[in-house]
Amino acid sequence: MVVEQTKLPTGVSHAKSNGMNENIDHTQLSEWLNQVADKRCKIAFTHLFKFFAPKIQRIARSKFPNEAQSHEVVQETMSNVWRKAHLFDANKGAATTWVYTVMRNVTFDLLRKVKSNREDNLSDDIWPIAEGAVTEDQAYEDHLESNQLLRVIDALPEAQQQVVKGFYLMEMSQEQLANHLNLPLGTIKSRLRLALAKLKVQLGEEND
Amino acid sequence: MIKHHPKFELLQSYVNGELPASLAIGISIHADMCPECQHSIAQLTEQVAEHSFEEAPVRLDDLKSDSFTSFSDDIAEDDLFESMISNITFNDDADVVTEALKREVVFRDKTYELPTALSRIELGKAANIGKLSRSRLQLNEDEIHSSLLHINPGGGVPAHTHKGFELTVLLDGSFTDSRGEYNKGDFILLDGTFTHNPVSQNGCLCYTVANDALHFTQGINKLLNPIGSFIY
Missing domain, CATH: 1.10.1740.10 (RNA polymerase sigma factor, region 2, helix turn helix motif)
Incomplete structure (x- = not known):
């Protein structure tokens, strides 16, 4: 049986110990x-x-x-x-x-x-x-677990990192990225796909 | 009704701040639900504080040893302290405090509110085997692993033992093993000599800490040994 326990106040009672030291005022x-x-x-x-x-x-x-x-x-x-x-x-x-x-x-x-x-x-x-x-x-600095996400992104191979950061963090389009990195659009797309697959695995299985 | 509590020595180390984070968290969670241990912790804290801040008697050893500070060291320390005081009081702002937010976690469509001690710890994605789900807590304490373990109604962990220790704090629900029933708030610390087979009739959520993989001890479940590290 699941017994729902009433939440008790966490108040710490002021315990008067007998050992109160004379030399502390x-x-x-x-x-x-x-x-x-x-x-x-x-x-x-x-x-x-x-x-x-x-x-x-x-x-x-x-x-x-x-x-x-x-x-x-x-x-x-x-x-x-x-x-x-x-x-x-x-x-x-x-x-x-x-x-x-x-x-x-x-x-x-x-x-x-x-x-x-x-x-x-x-x-x-x-x-x-x-x-x-x-x-x-x-309070809850990392409520959305963004630190964890950034750490996982940083662990990607350099080429994939560039694409992920450009696309998601700098919000560049895939075309802009292709121009910027001087790469064919298809390469950008496949790197992004590879990176996302890796992130998925990492975020799901990390630290096991 | 909570029946299982941390031993006195453990409470003492907790108050002294000497335990690894994982165990300190376990005691904090338990004390949150246990007025009895809260009271002991308050008393122990008061005693150790009193002891820490009483004037240190000058012992003969101190006078002889190298650690006895010379007059010039005293002056250097005074200067350091003076500059600390002015640095600290330079800014008048006091810290703003707010009500602690409650963090929730969902296991198999059931939502649980996490204890404050767990409110800011990174939680790994849940891994599931049968009626068990487990999420690792990212405390980075090497061989000590901390997790949230959820057991669906009717589920259990096959008979197993540990080479190290295993701590379970029941956050919600109940489970039973050969020694009896355990309820919300119970603090159960087992060492490597104990074999048990916890089963949860109505489901439960536990905070678990273990410093080694578990080792299944019975029949066909021995086949599970390769996944022993999965659960705890």
């Missing part, structure tokens, strides 16, 4: 984050930076082989803190937890880039920084 950190969010306050941000940056640097240094990468983690994390501070909700958790999430996500994406050469920045989909929300510029 959580109220102060939250206040600074709110000042950054509401007033774009640079002084509050500087306080946050001085508190977090050296620690982020130390943690990143243990995960990345070179110093430039650990600086990148600091720069990226703190820049996200500056630009996304309005997504922080003090009712849902401590400032440290939120900044940790931002840092972990930046680290994950950078490690994936270093190891798998993938720049897909998946972290915010895996560990959402704000519930049910995505940053606009990251």
Whole structure:
């Protein structure tokens, strides 16, 4: 039997742990984050930076082989803190937890880039920084799978690539292409046909 | 009712960001449907955050080791940090956030809404064998393969085992094997020692991760071994 489960709210309850550390002033950190969010306050941000940056640097240094990468983690994390501070909700958790999430996500994406050469920045989909929300510029960049298509086109033999790109991307007619490439019209037509057959196979079976 | 959850150690690694994307995605999908694991993840995150950002005690080792930064290094770091602050705050713009779009996928005329964790991952065209359909997710993790596996009502995967591990997260529907019934949201991680023969009476859609081809273990199905890599 297919049981339709009601979609439960993904709200993360603010778990008060007993291990709250005495030497972190959580109220102060939250206040600074709110000042950054509401007033774009640079002084509050500087306080946050001085508190977090050296620690982020130390943690990143243990995960990345070179110093430039650990600086990148600091720069990226703190820049996200500056630009996304309005997504922080003090009712849902401590400032440290939120900044940790931002840092972990930046680290994950950078490690994936270093190891798998993938720049897909998946972290915010895996560990959402704000519930049910995505940053606009990251949303569905390749919704129509055009990157995939372009990559497959680039894998075609040069002669076929020229024809496909001319016809589909530059919207030249087959006659124009024949003139432009100084080839008989029949050649253009057959190259296009060959290329399309290959694309079909590629797009259907790619990565199997 | 969800009965199968990730182990504690796995949740810990997930929170630490140490898992491969494919497994982290599996846990994220499960947690989306499982308040219990959501709660554990929230607690673990709070703890590790607290631990990460407390003042590091100065240890004697640090003073002796080469990594102990000299005075001039400290000044260089201060300069670097100052310039980062001014670079970052130079632009006042905040990120605009929008509601996450829901991505849908169609298998054999049935439409499913994909979990957020899968909303931006390239999906290969579905390949079909009998009542099974499978689309690869393009995560590029070498020997680890992630897919969406759809089983039509009455279909199943013949008895098989794995040399590596096999993760199944049920996105919709249900299936059964000798250990019982699995429902939407269940997180099932099997290692190479386990043989099973999942059958889905009413059909289901699963997110699957495996690091090796499956190996069919029974009778005539052994003939299927060449297509073992097809399914997972």
